[in-house]
Amino acid sequence: MTDNTYRRILRRERFRSRSASVSIALGLVALGAAYVAVEWVLSFLGQRALLMSPQAAVDGVNSPSVWGVTAAGTAIALGLVVLLLALIPGRRARHTLPHDRLAIVVDDAVLASAIGRAARTEASVPADRVRTTVSARRALVAVTPSSGIAVDKPSVQAATERLAADLAPVPPLRLAVSVLPSGVVGS
């Protein structure tokens, strides 16, 4: 239907917006501008400066003291942080699922617990014995077997892969199932 719209919606869901960062940065810029204007007006009226008069500021820039260099270093560091915020993609811990009617986005935690459920149903162990972690391109499933009852690793792998094939998350997940060598006594 509206393929472009869906692509746009899903892209915006998978990556973080920088609106908050921009607002903070612009707020600081506005504060700086207000401060410069206030000092300038005070100097024009012949009043005492709040921190430093425009003349002192120009002198400080032209032949900086230790304080001036420290302030400049802080500005460089802050500028680097802001520049990195602009360049880093800011991926959220989410995957999208293809569908012909819906645009679907799923938190990685939900995906992990769904894969964990498929694994534990196949392995017949309680829920707290399966530990699943999902990152951008990999899902790790660690199964702790019950003592004396073997867990068939290939069948668990197949069960989780069946779910992954049904959901087909984007970016695709590589599944790795591991069965811990020592089991735990109990149900």
Place this chain on the structure above:
Amino acid sequence: MSASNRPLNRILLALIGLASIAAGAWIVLRAYPQLVPVVALPEIALQPDALTTTIVVASAVLVIVLALAWILTRGGGKTRRLLHDSHDDGSVEFDVAVARDILTAALQRRPDVLSLHVSSHTVRSTGALRITVAVRQGCDLPRLRDDVARAIEQFDRAVERRIPVLLHVTSGVRANFAREQRVA
């Protein structure tokens, strides 16, 4: 699903960052003028007169107004009225509550759904739905997907068109405390 322009956000951040780095680097370099010759600031600020004061105050006000305008126009695009049809003899409006009711009816019997939130937005000047579903741990995702798709088909028939629909499945804060449903 907000309307804010993300590439512009990033361009603005990059510009602010570069300006800050440049200003800092310039002052640091001025500390060693014999090593790296960098131009000094002109002595315009020696005696602020009426003209320079006007210019400085005007530019500061401009910067502040632009910054505030940018900050206040972030987000947006959310609307209550999902669809609007105008005819010669009147108009039809669909509220977001139509979609909310259909989805609530479709999902209320699902044991692994903790909460459902439906909101409508304007995306590229058409109405769009955003469905946020918080689920318990171990949710049956394929079934949830198919249930929502079926409810949306019903919604499509009710409004006689297909609008963009986003389904967001989240674990939410409550899911970490909620018990897992072991019989589904």
